[in-house]
Amino acid sequence: MSLWYQLCDMLPIEMLHWDFMKNALLAVLLISPLFGISSTMIVTGKMSFFSDALGHSAFTGIAIGAICGISSPTWVAVIFAVVFALLFSYVRSRSNHTADTLIGVFSSTAIALGIFIATLGGSSFTKYNKYLIGDILSVTGAEIGMLAIVLIVVIIFWLILSNKIMLTSIHPQLASSRGISVRVTQTLFTTAIAIVVTLAVSWVGLLILNSLLVLPGATSRNVAKNLKQYSLFSVLIALISGIVGLCLSYYIGASSGAAISLVLALLFLISFLFRKVRM
Amino acid sequence: MNIGSHGGSCAHSCCLRVQNLSVKIGNDTILEDINLHAHCGEMIALIGPNGAGKSTLLKAILGQQDYNGIISFCAPGQRNRRPKIGYVPQSPTFDPGDPVTVSDLFTCCMSKRPAFLGLSKAMRKKVLECLDRVHGEDLLDKRVGALSGGELQRVLLALALEPLPNILILDEPLSGVDVEGMEVLMDMLDEIRQVYDLSIIMTTHNFSVLNTYADQVILINKSIVCQGTPKQVLSSGEFNRVFHRKGEIV
Numbered sequence: 001m002s003l004w005y006q007l008c009d010m011l012p013i014e015m016l017h018w019d020f021m022k023n024a025l026l027a028v029l030l031i032s033p034l035f036g037i038s039s040t041m042i043v044t045g046k047m048s049f050f051s052d053a054l055g056h057s058a059f060t061g062i063a064i065g066a067i068c069g070i071s072s073p074t075w076v077a078v079i080f081a082v083v084f085a086l087l088f089s090y091v092r093s094r095s096n097h098t099a100d101t102l103i104g105v106f107s108s109t110a111i112a113l114g115i116f117i118a119t120l121g122g123s124s125f126t127k128y129n130k131y132l133i134g135d136i137l138s139v140t141g142a143e144i145g146m147l148a149i150v151l152i153v154v155i156i157f158w159l160i161l162s163n164k165i166m167l168t169s170i171h172p173q174l175a176s177s178r179g180i181s182v183r184v185t186q187t188l189f190t191t192a193i194a195i196v197v198t199l200a201v202s203w204v205g206l207l208i209l210n211s212l213l214v215l216p217g218a219t220s221r222n223v224a225k226n227l228k229q230y231s232l233f234s235v236l237i238a239l240i241s242g243i244v245g246l247c248l249s250y251y252i253g254a255s256s257g258a259a260i261s262l263v264l265a266l267l268f269l270i271s272f273l274f275r276k277v278r279m
Numbered sequence: 280m281n282i283g284s285h286g287g288s289c290a291h292s293c294c295l296r297v298q299n300l301s302v303k304i305g306n307d308t309i310l311e312d313i314n315l316h317a318h319c320g321e322m323i324a325l326i327g328p329n330g331a332g333k334s335t336l337l338k339a340i341l342g343q344q345d346y347n348g349i350i351s352f353c354a355p356g357q358r359n360r361r362p363k364i365g366y367v368p369q370s371p372t373f374d375p376g377d378p379v380t381v382s383d384l385f386t387c388c389m390s391k392r393p394a395f396l397g398l399s400k401a402m403r404k405k406v407l408e409c410l411d412r413v414h415g416e417d418l419l420d421k422r423v424g425a426l427s428g429g430e431l432q433r434v435l436l437a438l439a440l441e442p443l444p445n446i447l448i449l450d451e452p453l454s455g456v457d458v459e460g461m462e463v464l465m466d467m468l469d470e471i472r473q474v475y476d477l478s479i480i481m482t483t484h485n486f487s488v489l490n491t492y493a494d495q496v497i498l499i500n501k502s503i504v505c506q507g508t509p510k511q512v513l514s515s516g517e518f519n520r521v522f523h524r525k526g527e528i529v
Contacts, residue, residue: 163388227380
């Protein structure tokens with residue numbers, strides 16, 4: 001961390017004189033590629049709504065952890081989100097309902113349970129506000145270390161499984177005929193997304209988390225011609241939006257998560273217009 | 280259920296034998312008492328009305344569907360092993376907006392190197408070799424979602440042929456393919472079975488190609504209704520009854 005601090009001090013940028021902004025920028029540099037990598041798979045797998053539901057389940061896990069008096073409710077939230085993802089996969093494989101109906105069922109149940117637990121006994125909801133809108137400026141050095149570890153794990157996971165996940169996403173039957181277990185692959189993928197979503201929810205906020213998980217992939221999809229470009233553009237878009245959004249939020253004085261989401265939305269609009277011209 | 284070598288004698292060097300196969304899903308009997316025998320280099324067409332169980336039979340052979348009965352296979356040096364099966368799924372549709380090229384699809388299927396890292400020189404050479412089998416080298420960098428029905432079938436056929444299978448299974452390969460593409464595809468299948476000496480089992484609703492290309496036609500309607508050469512089956516009373524036709528289709 002001290003090396004990062006020294007590097008920031010060398011830069012003639014006013015916002016980087018503050019330690020919390022140095023932490024926030026480093027967190028953005030770590031978390032953006034995570035979102036960029038995950039986003040292409042979420043968009044291709046038509047799981048945008050599912051990742052939103054995972055954010056809701058993360059909130060419920062945090063509420064359960066808090067009411068149980070656990071000092072670090074994030075880990076309870078991770079476990080809850082993984083159980084939520086596995087339960088969803090199980091029900092989906094044994095139900096004749098469409099995925100969006102089941103996601104609606106799981107998502108609304110999770111958020112209702114979360115609010116119920118958070119307000120149990122007349123408790124105030126105020127302390128949970130940071131999970132709704134997020135606060136990346138509050139990220140600590142220890143949390144950044146954890147983010148770095150998660151980024152490395154996700155990259156390794158991706159290097160090993162991305163071909164199987166992509167094939168399962170674009171054509172499950174073809175994947176199955178090539179000897180790939182569609183159910184196992186989908187379960188591993190949803191578990192990985194559950195962990196990423198849960199760890200990010202306190203910094204990014206439940207309400208706009210999904211925009212970071214969907215917009216980089218959706219924007220990249222508008223302009224990419226192959227999988228290499230798709231992934232590369234998605235990571236770059238997430239990184240650029242993260243840095244620009246953080247700077248905007250500092251100089252304008254607004255929520256960082258919201259600023260990042262708005263930059264992403266703008267890039268999506270530009271890519272959409274470019275796509276139309278190209279077509 | 281059992282997949283393994285069969286005890287019966289067969290004059291051919293390799294063959295697939297299905298004996299007394301039945302499939303039940305819940306209380307519904309989907310297939311019963313299915314028996315068939317496919318040799319190397321032979322093209323078998325499964326025909327039947329919608330819901331007759333054709334795709335279920337293919338899934339049972341592929342090992343994707345539970346069944347009762349015996350599916351056995353023998354080939355030189357491959358006794359007691361599952362046959363290598365190449366499969367072309369029914370009505371494959373790909374999202375036209377997905378930025379997935381033919382080379383990406385091959386990389387996802389055949390390589391451990393992540394497709395998002397791009398195509399290595401060795402992989403590019405290998406994919407081109409695969410596409411060459413179906414005369415589709417020019418399709419390498421095309422997006423999968425932008426391929427015509429015929430082009431997509433050729434790409435999936437090239438994929439199914441790598442690694443080279445003992446049995447090639449195609450589920451409705453002619454649906455969504457125009458007349459010209461149909462002829463190209465059937466000629467290609469004919470060439471493949473001769474060059475690689477593999478069994479081809481396909482389902483189809485297009486009876487006009489059967490006389491020219493199929494060695495054996497099996498009419499299924501939950502069980503085998505009629506079986507024989509294309510001429511025998513297409514002129515049979517069972518065929519006319521199942522498809523409510525009044526005369527022979529040639």
